[in-house]
Amino acid sequence: MQEFCILNKPDARFYMSQELDRIDAALLNAVQRNNRLTSDELAELVNLSPTACHRRLKRLRAEGVIEADVSIVSPKAVGRQVTVIVLVSLERERADIIDRFKTAIRNTREVMIGYYVTGDADFILVVTAKDMEGYEEFTRRFFYENHDIKGFKTMVVMDRVKASFVLPIDV
Amino acid sequence: MQEFCILNKPDARFYMSQELDRIDAALLNAVQRNNRLTSDELAELVNLSPTACHRRLKRLRAEGVIEADVSIVSPKAVGRQVTVIVLVSLERERADIIDRFKTAIRNTREVMIGYYVTGDADFILVVTAKDMEGYEEFTRRFFYENHDIKGFKTMVVMDRVKASFVLPIDV
DNA sequence: TATGAAATTGCCACTTT
DNA sequence: AAAGTGGCAATTTCATA
Numbered sequence: 001m002q003e004f005c006i007l008n009k010p011d012a013r014f015y016m017s018q019e020l021d022r023i024d025a026a027l028l029n030a031v032q033r034n035n036r037l038t039s040d041e042l043a044e045l046v047n048l049s050p051t052a053c054h055r056r057l058k059r060l061r062a063e064g065v066i067e068a069d070v071s072i073v074s075p076k077a078v079g080r081q082v083t084v085i086v087l088v089s090l091e092r093e094r095a096d097i098i099d100r101f102k103t104a105i106r107n108t109r110e111v112m113i114g115y116y117v118t119g120d121a122d123f124i125l126v127v128t129a130k131d132m133e134g135y136e137e138f139t140r141r142f143f144y145e146n147h148d149i150k151g152f153k154t155m156v157v158m159d160r161v162k163a164s165f166v167l168p169i170d171v
Numbered sequence: 172m173q174e175f176c177i178l179n180k181p182d183a184r185f186y187m188s189q190e191l192d193r194i195d196a197a198l199l200n201a202v203q204r205n206n207r208l209t210s211d212e213l214a215e216l217v218n219l220s221p222t223a224c225h226r227r228l229k230r231l232r233a234e235g236v237i238e239a240d241v242s243i244v245s246p247k248a249v250g251r252q253v254t255v256i257v258l259v260s261l262e263r264e265r266a267d268i269i270d271r272f273k274t275a276i277r278n279t280r281e282v283m284i285g286y287y288v289t290g291d292a293d294f295i296l297v298v299t300a301k302d303m304e305g306y307e308e309f310t311r312r313f314f315y316e317n318h319d320i321k322g323f324k325t326m327v328v329m330d331r332v333k334a335s336f337v338l339p340i341d342v
Numbered sequence: 343t344a345t346g347a348a349a350t351t352g353c354c355a356c357t358t359t
Numbered sequence: 360a361a362a363g364t365g366g367c368a369a370t371t372t373c374a375t376a
Contacts, residue, residue, distance in 0.1 A: 020248075020249065025249075028242070028244050028249065031241070031242040032241055032242055032243075032244055033239070033241060034239070034240060034241065035206070035207075035240050035241055035242040036206075036240045038372085038373065038374090039373075039374070039375095040372095040373080050373090050374090051374090051375080051376095054373095054374065054375070055375090058375095063248070064245055064248065065244060065245055065248040065249070066242045066243065066244055066245070067243045067244065067245045068204075068205070068242070068243040069205060069206050069207045069240075069241070069242050069243070070202070070203055070204060070205065070206050070240070070241065070243060070336075070337075071199070071202040071203055071206040071237045071239070071240050072203075072237065072238045072239040072240070072241060072336060073199050073203055073236060073237055073238065073336075073338050073340070074235055074236055074237070074238045075338055077191075077234075077235065077236040078191065078196075078199065078236070078338055078340045080338060080339075083286075085286060085288060085295055102330075102332050105332045105333060106332060106333065109339035110339065111333065112333060112336055112337065112338065113331065113332070113333050113336070114331070114332035114333050115254075115256060115326075115328045115330070115331055115332070116328070116329045116330040116331075116332060117256060117326040117327060117328050117329060118326060118327045118329060119324065119325060119326035119327065120324060120326065121326060123332075124256055124326065128338060128339075153290065153291060154290060155286075155288040155289060155290035155291065155292060155295065156288060156289045156290065157286045157287070157288050158287050158288060158289060159273075159286070159287040160284065160285070160286055160287075161273050161276045161277060161284070161285035161286070161287060161294075162276060162277065162282065162283060162284050162285055165241075165243060165244075165283055165284070165336075166241075166283065167244050167246055167249055167251060167283065167299060168251075168280035168281065168299075169244070169249045209347085209348065209349090210348075210349070211347095211348080219365080219366095220365065220366050220367085221348090221349090221366095222349095222350085222351095222365075222366065222367080223364075223365050223366075225348095225349070225350075226350095226364085226365090227364095229350090
């Protein structure tokens with residue numbers, strides 16, 4: 001049923017932006033930081049009735065402006081003490097090799113995010129592990145056994161400065 | 172200052188993990204992907220009563236295992252077509268310079284995440300911009316006017332392979 | 343504003359130490 | 360026996376037409 005909406009109306013994600021007004025922006029800025037706020041609390045924040053806030057958020061979710069609603073789990077609390085950023089270079093930039101590598105990323109639990117990028121590297125991965133030994137074990141499994149990979153550079157995260165994926169939203 | 176918190180109230184994040192049982196793990200794995208599931212739905216998923224699920228999640232939030240509950244906004248939908256990953260090297264690795272740079276990150280809207288890392292670079296930033304021109308304007312403002320910065324390397328994101336911050340949680 | 347749905351709490355039972 | 364956790368039911372709060 002939600003699929004229907006998405007198929008029927010062209011997906012807002014790709015030509016939006018003028019369709020968002022100041023109040024939408026305020027709502028998004030709020031729920032980006034805390035999506036458990038009630039409609040009443042949001043209403044207070046943006047000077048609108050609770051019902052109107054609710055309707056707007058429903059629309060933003062249906063249109064795909066809000067992609068997901070998630071809980072952020074502390075890596076350390078679940079036993080992943082180590083976060084590492086890895087720059088990966090592939091042997092060659094060929095579509096099938098790239099696709100194969102994307103699939104490997106998707107199928108590997110340790111990789112939280114993978115970016116396919118231009119520039120010095122081909123991919124940038126954010127990887128979590130229990131400890132450095134666990135990371136090493138991961139590299140053996142993920143990198144050394146993969147012939148598509150020319151090389152990789154490891155950078156261990158000592159501190160994360162901004163917590164999450166909060167976008168600046170104006171309009 | 173963060174140390175203080177840790178000293179004062181024992182922060183669950185640092186000695187947990189055996190305190191999480193299989194059901195906690197299942198709940199976390201669910202809400203990491205969708206935190207709008209009702210207690211009834213969660214109950215069904217993990218084979219427990221809705222009340223118990225609710226109480227467990229409340230505990231996980233209070234203990235900091237769940238750090239936050241947020242909506243993920245589509246960058247494109249809010250007019251940020253370009254995502255860039257930047258490797259930054261500082262002139263010298265001195266505590267005050269590092270702290271100053273962290274503050275700069277916190278105060279700069281375009282920077283979504285900043286990692287302080289070991290290795291070839293000192294910081295890795297995830298930056299969003301309206302377009303490449305907007306990114307260039309950002310580099311002028313953020314990098315060229317900052318004397319602590321030795322250099323930076325830009326890598327434009329062409330594709331994001333995994334969407335979000337979903338951790339593998341076993342127990 | 344009215345309705346039903348969901349979150350939240352008190353109370354008691356059961357299990358583990 | 361005490362502490363911790365689960366389940367039911369009642370109440371309050373919230374979502375939604």
